[in-house]
Amino acid sequence: MRIAIAIDSLAGGGAEKVMITLAKQFIELGHEPHFLVMEDNRYYETPDNLPVHQCFANDDKDFDRIGRLTASVNKLRAKIAEIESQVGKFDLFLSNLDKTNLMMTKTGVQPLYVIVHSSVEEELSRQFKLGPFAYFKKLRAKKALNGQHLITVSNGIAKEILSKSRLQPASIRTIYNPFEFNEIVSLSQQQNPYIPQGDYLIHVGRFAKQKRHDVLFEALKLTDNQLPIVLLCHNHKKAIKAAKKFGVEQRVIIPGFQSNPYPWIKRAKALVLSSDFEGLPTVLIESLACGTPVVSTDCPHGPSEILTGDLASYLVARRDPKALAQMIDAVVKCPPSLERAEILAKVDATRIAEQYLSLAK
The missing domain is CATH 3.40.50.2000 (Glycogen Phosphorylase B;)
Structure with missing residues (x-):
C-alpha cells in the first residue's frame, strides 16, 4: 500500500516521533509511506527510503489563516495530485495536528483518517484562558473533525469525545502509538x-x-x-x-x-x-x-x-x-x-x- 502521512512538520514533538516510528514499520512490512509536511521545520531524522514532500513554501507561514484557508486548501489539494501523478495513488491518508487537519479534512481525499493525539477539551480550555481569538482559532480546528473518521491514541480521548458530544465523528476507534x-x-x-x-x-x-x-x-x-x-x-x-x-x-x-x-x-x-x-x-x-x-x-x-x-x-x-x-x-x-x-x-x-x-x- 501507498500511505500518505500528513503533519504540520517534523519538529521535535511527540506526534511527529510517533508517525516516524509508524512509517518505519510500514516500510518493514513492505509498504510505501510518504510524509506530507506543511512546512520545513525538521529536528527528527528520517530514513533515506522515506519520501518527505513539503507542501508550502518556507515563506508561506500563515497558510491556515481564515482569509487564506480556501486558497491553502486548493494549493494542498493540487500538491497531493502532483505527488500522486509522480508516485501513484495513495491507498490511505493519515492526518495529524490542528493546522494539517483543518486543511486535509477539506481536500476531499479518501480514505482519510484523522489521528487525535491529545485531549480536545483540555486544549480548548487552555486556549480559552488565552483569550477569544486563541479559543476560536482552536475551536475552528477541532470542529473540522466533525463527520470525520477519527483515530484516538488512547481510550480516554475516545471516551471524552463521545461523552462531551462537542464533536460528531463519522467513526471513532482507538489505536495506541507504535513502539519499536x-x-x-x-x-x-x-x-x-x-x-x-x-x-x-x-x-x-x-x-x-x-x-x-x-x-x-x-x-x-x-x-x-x-x-x-x-x-x-x-x-x-x-x-x-x-x-x-x-x-x-x-x-x-x-x-x-x-x-x-x-x-x-x-x-x-x-x-x-x-x-x-x-x-x-x-x-x-x-x-x-x-x-x-x-x-x-x-x-x-x-x-x-x-x-x-x-x-x-x-x-x-x-x-x-x-x-x-x-x-x-x-x-x-x-x-x-x-x-x-x-x-x-x-x-x-x-x-x-x-x-x-x-x-x-
Whole structure:
C-alpha cells in the first residue's frame, strides 16, 4: 500500500516521533509511506527510503489563516495530485495536528483518517484562558473533525469525545502509538559523554504550559533527595527562568534536544511527567522499555492506561507538587519492578502498523 502521512512538520514533538516510528514499520512490512509536511521545520531524522514532500513554501507561514484557508486548501489539494501523478495513488491518508487537519479534512481525499493525539477539551480550555481569538482559532480546528473518521491514541480521548458530544465523528476507534522496542533498547545502550556520571532524574518534553514545569520545579524543591534533573526540551532560557523562580536552577541540566534520548532515559533513576493533560504520553512507555521507573500525574489521558497493575500506585493527582515530590522520593528510595508492565505488549510497532493498514481494506 501507498500511505500518505500528513503533519504540520517534523519538529521535535511527540506526534511527529510517533508517525516516524509508524512509517518505519510500514516500510518493514513492505509498504510505501510518504510524509506530507506543511512546512520545513525538521529536528527528527528520517530514513533515506522515506519520501518527505513539503507542501508550502518556507515563506508561506500563515497558510491556515481564515482569509487564506480556501486558497491553502486548493494549493494542498493540487500538491497531493502532483505527488500522486509522480508516485501513484495513495491507498490511505493519515492526518495529524490542528493546522494539517483543518486543511486535509477539506481536500476531499479518501480514505482519510484523522489521528487525535491529545485531549480536545483540555486544549480548548487552555486556549480559552488565552483569550477569544486563541479559543476560536482552536475551536475552528477541532470542529473540522466533525463527520470525520477519527483515530484516538488512547481510550480516554475516545471516551471524552463521545461523552462531551462537542464533536460528531463519522467513526471513532482507538489505536495506541507504535513502539519499536528492539530499536529503543539498542539505542539506549549507545554512549554519550555528556550524560551525567551520577544519579539524576529526567523529564522529556517541550517547554509548554501543558507540561507544567512549574509543578515539576516546585516538586523538585520539596523532595528529600537532592538529585539533579535533566530536562530534554528546546527552550533553555525559559526553562532556566522558570527554575529560578523555585530556587532549583542549580539542580537543572538542559543539554538541548537529543535525537537519541534513550541513553539519557536509561541511566536516570526515574522519569517524571508533570503534565496537565496528554494523549498517550510516549515518554512513559519509552522509559518502561528502557527499564527506568516513572512517576506521573494522573492526567487525562493516557497515564492510567500505561501505569496499570502494581505500577498504578506511581500515579499522583495533577497540580499537586507535594504529592509528586513524595512519589519521586519513594521511587528513588525503592524502585519498582518493571517486569509486568502490561502496556508494552499492546504497543508493539508491528501490531499497531497492522491495525492502521486494516483501515484501507
